[in-house]
Amino acid sequence: MAERARTEGWTHEEFLAACLQREVAAREAHGGEGRIRAARFPARKSLEEFDFDHQRSLKPT
Template identity: 65%
Template structure:
């Protein structure tokens, strides 16, 4: 069975997989030139769709989280906050606490890096597929009072 480009585009729309329409021709040319099997070609097309979908989903979750700034956990300067436990922060970055349904609360005076750590952990969680919502302690208290 072969599909015409318009059929493939129709199937891609029906599956809500728009990146297939965008790349199947280019990947098809690459597959022919490299002598890929049908399975290798299909895997490449689907792999592209999945990775772009995951990246798009992560970007959407990060935007929806309403972080005050983009801070990566790896950029946290432990020299400025020597009391921060590197191993604990690295563990929190794995997101294991999410699977265990545990809470994490970062407490301390202003300027100690709580927001940086919270955003860094939140971004990692969003990239792993979790929905995240950021707010300060005052913001959460206000939400609770409204509720």
């Protein structure tokens, strides 16, 4: 990215903004996975796997 910034003549502020945008995107993409691993849950479960027939008071939406 630094090489691109040099060749395209980015200002320091533009370069910093691009770096921060990339960092935010990476954290959003991978942050949830890291928190799930850190929690050390015994098994991974999702709402798609939930058995709504077992809990009759809940209705899938």
